[in-house]
Amino acid sequence: MVLPPVAVIAVFIGFPVVAAIAYTLGRAGGPNSVVASLGQRQFIVQKGVTFDAYRDILSNPTIHRDLWATVWVTIVVTLVVVAVSWAIALYLRLTDSWLARTISALSVVPLFIPVVIASYAILVFYASDGFIKTVAYHLGFHGFPTLGYTLTCVTLGEIWVNIPFGVLMMSSGLNGVPNNLIEAARDSGATMPRVVRSILLPMNVIPTVIVATFTAIYVLGSFTVPYLTGPTAPNLLGPSMANFFNSFNQPQQAEVLAIVVFVLALGIGAVYVWANVRTGRRSGLQS
Amino acid sequence: MKRKHLGAIVVVGLAVVLAAVAATSQAATTRQAKTVTINLYASGDVNVQSLWQQYLIPGFEKQNKGIKVKLIFSEHGVNDTPTLARIGAAVKQRKWPGIDLVDAGLVTTLATDGLTQPVKKATAPNIGNVDKKLLTPVHGAAIPYRGSSVVLAYDSNNVAAPPKTLSALLQWIRAHPGKFTYNSPNTGGSGYSFAETVVDSFMTQNVLTQMQQGYAPQLESNWKQGFDLLHSLNQYVYQGVYPNGNQAVLDLLAKGQIWVAPVWSDQALTALKTKQLPASIHLTQIASPSFTGGAAYLGVLKTARNKVDVYKFVNYILSPAAQTQIINVMSGFPAIPLKLMPKAIQNKFADVSANSLRPTYAQKQQSDFKAQWQQTVP
Missing domain, CATH: 3.40.190.10 (Periplasmic binding protein-like II)
Known part of the structure; x- marks a missing residue:
């Protein structure tokens, strides 16, 4: 029964991945022969493997800057998305006013707007003749910075794109906490902050970890937002991968970059698995 | 009883589907004999796209019933490098890459790598009007059709x-x-x-x-x-x-x-x-x-299908009428001598000529x- 899905995964995902890894290690035969016959600046060996392509990429100062930009933007976006979606979800869980409902509805809107359109809108919004700067100018704040084409603009765009998923995950997690637990704590004299800290927070760990890991992985590999709103350099690794593949005709270097991003994402994925295993073991002990 | 009915329905249904498939495939083969499709890959900014889509292709199709031109467009040429790889791989194996005619910066590479048809094999009389000097940088294997x-x-x-x-x-x-x-x-x-x-x-x-x-x-x-x-x-x-x-x-x-x-x-x-x-x-x-x-070049791939019809299209593009359209729409330079163009166009380009443009890498x-x-x- 499991054989067909496993076969599909092996053929359509496993095989290309193995071929790509072999190509980055200098093996240009078999499935890599076509790409290798046209690429430029390749490091090819007939026997064994070579790490020259990795050395070429990792010793490139432009890539260093791009890598740091990617790591920083990822960290900032992840922290902000977790904090903001926690706040919105918590507000929604604890109060049932029209304001709370409106805010939560608004926070999901970006889910329904294509990322290309959103990126362009964000760029125009923060441009030197955009809305924000115009308002600041009229308020007398003439030195307001232009955010279009900066990493700040990329960060804002990525947060905008990732908030809906965070809010949806967090509010479904918080809604799963039974009301009687909260009421019991309140009856015993616990303050609201205490309820949040001792009940809601520990019972919402898994959704928080999911939001953090998925947001981080999404930002690491994102292309559209940084391509449209970001600076020429340094920019995130997504656009730089596309540059190496399309404009520079260096497919081997592009694949090395893809593997670098994959390794980073793997590290983040490990945190997710660890958190799942830990809670799984705990609930196993309790029952 | 119900089972039997179901079986009969399935059999009848299958027969109907098979008959339909046979009929459509037959229709498709007869239609294929009449219509020829030329696949054109073009890259550039939106002005290039509208030149092909709104002027050259409809104009040609109107004059040549039975030949359709399908435009594959790549904005800013972002797909040029992968397309070059695809064409290179296919032509080297003597296979059709799904593209017959190319209008992009990569044509010069295709031409110098010997992947396009030499101009002297072309069956388009208007190619004779093109400036011979423009053929040197492409080893005589690509057709200049406009300058910019x-x-x-x-x-x-x-x-x-x-x-x-x-x-x-x-x-x-x-x-x-x-x-x-x-x-x-x-x-x-x-x-x-x-x-x-x-x-x-x-x-x-x-x-x-x-x-x-x-x-x-x-x-x-x-x-x-x-x-x-x-x-x-x-x-x-x-x-x-x-x-x-x-x-x-x-x-x-x-x-x-x-x-x-x-x-x-x-x-x-x-x-x-x-x-x-x-x-x-x-x-x-x-x-x-x-x-x-410099000139923008058209390349006819060595493994293009229906080369006679492709050259008909090239011939149309190099005709004074189509060249006038190119100049009016794109404000480009003509690829054929000015003396063949209408008087108004001749005056417009009195002091510029396409081959004085400085070539690129x-x-x-x-x-x-x-x-x-x-x-x-x-």
């Missing part, structure tokens, strides 16, 4: 006397911080041309010729001085940003954010005509060296140039 050049656009409200030479332009840029930019070379030809022109100004004619006609990675150390100069311009460029695509630079010009920029002559003239650029924007060419430009050299620009300039 990168020029300097400036806002006449703010710039009374535009710079006339490259060194004057560089001086102007330093004297007016934030009022000049060019698009990043990997996203469009106008910014690419500016960057290459600056770098070229430091190189000897001999080195230049080698880079224009082939791939000479060992000579790339000659680029250093030019890239250093480009890097030093960062502080004077609009927000220190090189926008993505030729169009983004035109937008900045139109909004008055910048006053001077390199642009494609055809694209800028089209924008002026459609009022996307205000009338205060004027165009001029600089000297010593001038910006690059070969495709592979361009890829390296873009990579080094990205690493050293911004």
